[in-house]
Amino acid sequence: xxxxxLTSSVxxxxxxxxxxxLVMNFFWTIxxxxxxxxxxxxxxxxxxxxxxxxxxxxxxxVLAMLTIAHFTGYSSPDSFLIVLPDxxxxxxxxxxxxxxxxxxxxxxxxxxxxxxxxxxxxxTAGWILLNASTVFLSLSLTDWDFRQIVGKPDNVPxxxxxxxxxxxxxxxxxxxxxxxxxxxxxxxxxxxxxxEKVLVWPDLVYTELIVMIGLTxxxxxxxxCLEAPLEEPASSVKTPNPSKAPWYFLGxxxxxxxxxxxxAGVVFPSTILGGMMALPYxxxxxxxxxxxTFNERKFAISVFLFxxxxxxxxxxxxxxxxxxxNWNMFGIYEYWDVHKLEALNNVxxxxxxxxxxxxxxxxxxxxxGSFMSQVGTIVWRESPGIVLTLGYLFLLPSVMAMTIFxxxxxxxxxxxxxxxxxxxxxMAALPAKMVLRWLFNLKYLVAIPEYFINI
Amino acid sequence: MSVGDYIRESQIWKSVFxxxxxxxxxxxxxxxxxxxxxxxHPVSIKQNGxxxxxxxxxxxxxxxxxxxxxxxxxxxxxxxxxxxxWAFNDILALRDVSTLGIMREIxxxxxxxxxxxxxxxxxxxxxxxxxxxxxxxxxxxGVILLKFTLLLSFTGYLLPWDQLAIWAxxxxxxxxxxxxxxxxxxxxxxxxxxxxxxxxxxxxxxRFLLLGSKFVGEETLNRFYILHCVAIPLAVxxxxxxxxxxVRKDGGISQPL
Ligand code: HEM
Numbered sequence: 001x002x003x004x005x006l007t008s009s010v011x012x013x014x015x016x017x018x019x020x021x022l023v024m025n026f027f028w029t030i031x032x033x034x035x036x037x038x039x040x041x042x043x044x045x046x047x048x049x050x051x052x053x054x055x056x057x058x059x060x061x062v063l064a065m066l067t068i069a070h071f072t073g074y075s076s077p078d079s080f081l082i083v084l085p086d087x088x089x090x091x092x093x094x095x096x097x098x099x100x101x102x103x104x105x106x107x108x109x110x111x112x113x114x115x116x117x118x119x120x121x122x123x124t125a126g127w128i129l130l131n132a133s134t135v136f137l138s139l140s141l142t143d144w145d146f147r148q149i150v151g152k153p154d155n156v157p158x159x160x161x162x163x164x165x166x167x168x169x170x171x172x173x174x175x176x177x178x179x180x181x182x183x184x185x186x187x188x189x190x191x192x193x194x195x196e197k198v199l200v201w202p203d204l205v206y207t208e209l210i211v212m213i214g215l216t217x218x219x220x221x222x223x224x225c226l227e228a229p230l231e232e233p234a235s236s237v238k239t240p241n242p243s244k245a246p247w248y249f250l251g252x253x254x255x256x257x258x259x260x261x262x263x264a265g266v267v268f269p270s271t272i273l274g275g276m277m278a279l280p281y282x283x284x285x286x287x288x289x290x291x292x293t294f295n296e297r298k299f300a301i302s303v304f305l306f307x308x309x310x311x312x313x314x315x316x317x318x319x320x321x322x323x324x325x326n327w328n329m330f331g332i333y334e335y336w337d338v339h340k341l342e343a344l345n346n347v348x349x350x351x352x353x354x355x356x357x358x359x360x361x362x363x364x365x366x367x368x369g370s371f372m373s374q375v376g377t378i379v380w381r382e383s384p385g386i387v388l389t390l391g392y393l394f395l396l397p398s399v400m401a402m403t404i405f406x407x408x409x410x411x412x413x414x415x416x417x418x419x420x421x422x423x424x425x426x427m428a429a430l431p432a433k434m435v436l437r438w439l440f441n442l443k444y445l446v447a448i449p450e451y452f453i454n455i
Numbered sequence: 456m457s458v459g460d461y462i463r464e465s466q467i468w469k470s471v472f473x474x475x476x477x478x479x480x481x482x483x484x485x486x487x488x489x490x491x492x493x494x495x496h497p498v499s500i501k502q503n504g505x506x507x508x509x510x511x512x513x514x515x516x517x518x519x520x521x522x523x524x525x526x527x528x529x530x531x532x533x534x535x536x537x538x539x540x541w542a543f544n545d546i547l548a549l550r551d552v553s554t555l556g557i558m559r560e561i562x563x564x565x566x567x568x569x570x571x572x573x574x575x576x577x578x579x580x581x582x583x584x585x586x587x588x589x590x591x592x593x594x595x596x597g598v599i600l601l602k603f604t605l606l607l608s609f610t611g612y613l614l615p616w617d618q619l620a621i622w623a624x625x626x627x628x629x630x631x632x633x634x635x636x637x638x639x640x641x642x643x644x645x646x647x648x649x650x651x652x653x654x655x656x657x658x659x660x661x662r663f664l665l666l667g668s669k670f671v672g673e674e675t676l677n678r679f680y681i682l683h684c685v686a687i688p689l690a691v692x693x694x695x696x697x698x699x700x701x702v703r704k705d706g707g708i709s710q711p712l
Contacts, residue, residue: 154619157567168511168575172582175508191509192711197499201483204496204505211512212519219523219568223560230550233543234621236670245627246612248570248605253626262641265630276598280591288584290709297584304581308574452633453642 003144006077010142015070017138021131022063028127029056036124059131083142084333093331096322099257100438102329103431106314113169113309114302117294121173129170133163143333149321150332153229158247158320165313169305175292189291241325241338250319251312257327258433260444260454268426275423282420284411307427346443353384365450378448385446389455392429397421495699497707504708509583513576517604518695520569524607525688527562530555535614537680539673542616566608573604585709593701596694603691610683613676621671624679628671631662638662 032053039052066082073080096102112120119125137159140146150159179189232238245253255264287296294301322329324336354362365377379386400421401409409417436442446455462468463476477486487498503509534553535545549556577597580586586594613624634641639660647654657669667674702708 154567157564157571161571164571164575165578168578171508171511172579176582189711191503191506195501195503195710198502198505199480199483199487199499200496201477201486201493204500205493207505207507207512208515211515215516215519216523219561219565220557222564223557226560226564227550228560228563229617229619230546230615231617231619234616234618236621236672238618240618240622243622243626246609246623248608249627252630261630261633262635262638266634266638266641273598273602276601277595280586280588280594283587286587289587290583290585290711292583301582308578451642451645452640 004077005083005142005144006080008074008077010147011070011074011077011080014138014141015067015074017134017141018063018067018070021134021138022060022067025056025060025063025131029053029060032056082139084139089143089331089333093334097329097331097334099318099329099434102318102322103310103314103434106310110306110309113173113305114294117173118177121170121177126170126174129166130163133166140332145333145335148336153226154247155320156226158316162313162317165309169309172292173294176294179291179293180295183293183296189293191291242323242327244319244323247316247320250323251315254315254319254323255430258430258437260452262452263455268430271423271426275427278419278423282412282416282423284416303424303427311427311430346437346441348444348447349385349388349442350382350447352440352442354381374450378450382446382448385444385455389445392425393422396425497703500707501710503710510708511575511579513572513579517569517572517576520565520572521691521695523565524562524569527558527565528684528688530558531562532684537614537676539616539676542614542676546615546617566611569604570608573601577601583709587709590701590705590709593698593705596698596701600691600694600698603687603694607683607687607691610679610687613671613679614683616676624675625671628662628665631665632657632660634661 030053033051036052038049041048041050069082094101095105120129141150149155175190179191182189244250252264252269255268258264259268283300285297285300287293288300321332324330325338325340326342328340328342330336330340350362354360363377363381365374365381369377397418401417405417405421408420412420433442433445436445444454446453448454456464472486473489474485475482477483484498487493487496531549534549534555536542546559549559580594580597609624609627613620632638632640636643636646637655637660638644639655639657639662641655641660644655644660645653657663663669665675665678666672667678
């Protein structure tokens, strides 16, 4: 099936996207002229001193040319040159269309946010990142398959969410960095400076009023621009492929690839909620209450961000944009081919143990035996996984308490520490199983289909 | 006397507002104390508590979206009948013939937005350490609000009764089948049996409770409609009231000590 990557209306529409970027960068150039000072050109170019703003001016000029090109060149889409090269699309598709690479990349991004926070959470770096993503988005929109998936009405908010989450992560790290530097010098956090009492009328109520008016306008604007989706009338016989849960549950649906529904759909979500409720009673660190900081709460913030960014937002992105028919993975520029085949031959731990490890046949429960003897055989068959799982949940916390988390265990007390350790371990259970799957094609650690207990 | 003054001097105006306009300091205090809607707020507040760069206004935006959803939702209820015969057609009519059809767009995008803002609000509360004492319990209420926000969105997703709707809900609710002990395909469901008969079957398990049926059908539509339009909004409204009350009782927006 051939679909044109470019049509006149796409080119013309993209013109507006470039126009927005042009305007944004025009103002940024002016700001840079005022704030950014000068830099020296390489000696090859004479080594002259030029304002940093010159680079932004050049970039803005490029955007201006792009805008003009889109607004004037839309009539012949076949010969329009501003598209993504195929090699680039191929590269990106390879990089994202395998869960192990995608997950690794999100973890790398997470690591970069934490480790490079001083470098990334600055105005200039933030602006560069924003521009990199808008240019990437604009160029990607020249691809038909990309438009299909990103342009689905219900998916549009997710694209917006990525920008917003990115922005607020940047903002909070920027504020945390400022405070951390102050705290190092023995000053208090910025939030405590000039913190006089003001009257709520007018200082707060006017802000609220303006926000309300702005949001109302925004919702109307959004409603006019983008029609709410309505597909074919419901039919209980025509199953769509893929069948997806609402987007905010796609992280949970993605867990189904690695864990059975009783865990992925019931136990883990309940644990996530329970764990979040338990959070204030587990975090015994008194510091960092009422201001942004990273250094005073390194552990808590890292764990929370790991849960929120790669595991929650990352999995939603994967489930929404990368999972296609038959729940196969597809690149963002790849056609959703229903016939794409992916070999699935996963093996249970018990099979590894008995068949490959010991080279004997698997214990089989005696169909005519008593209930207890059947259960006994099953437990015996699955004993390697059962031992591992019990060890993970009950032994490992004690080991943690005696080694890396000694300090924690000491300050938290037994019960609190056990809750904490189990929550952390359950959170780690998802990436752990993912890695086991990718490395060993492991299906289940414990496979008791007889009683629907598969882990 | 100008028209404005005339109105403000009238008996009607004074009966509603009971004090002069908030132009001077005294009346700016009084207005906060006498107005029902404003008395949610304190009279004065630390500057940091209203700094946009601190709270991102996310809790407030979430609340605003909840109100917007309530208003547009009530308007939509005038047009929508939750039956197999009408549900889809009523939505179609909202698109094609109703003057207020844009309410559906606003309601749907507002719902997406609310899910996002409630996460961001939680994100901000976490990053400022505002769940620490004395605000632990308000965080717990918040988590429940988060869950209810997702459930509101989830139950609403079914109502248009199109392919998107029923299959998303089918996928989502299939998980309930696997609830330990209480799901017909959950671990240990055999535990609940009397004299050899299983109590937990496809017609009595957790999924059936959610759907009111063995599959997503008319009973489900009815159940989700009531949850979406009555039960959950009431619960959320009540919880928000407690949430706001606690923000004030816990000493206002968190501050460095
Ligand atoms: C329907 C959902 C919610 C609404 C309407 C709401 C509304 C608000 C509002 C208006 C505030 C005042 C400060 C601000 O705007 O940031 C606030 C504060 C707070 N919220 Fe929420 N919230 C909701 C959900 C949550 C969630 C999901 C959490 C956490 C899991 C949470 C925890 C808190 C806490 C601890 C405070 C006090 C913050 C401080 O003192 O700095 N809320 N909420």
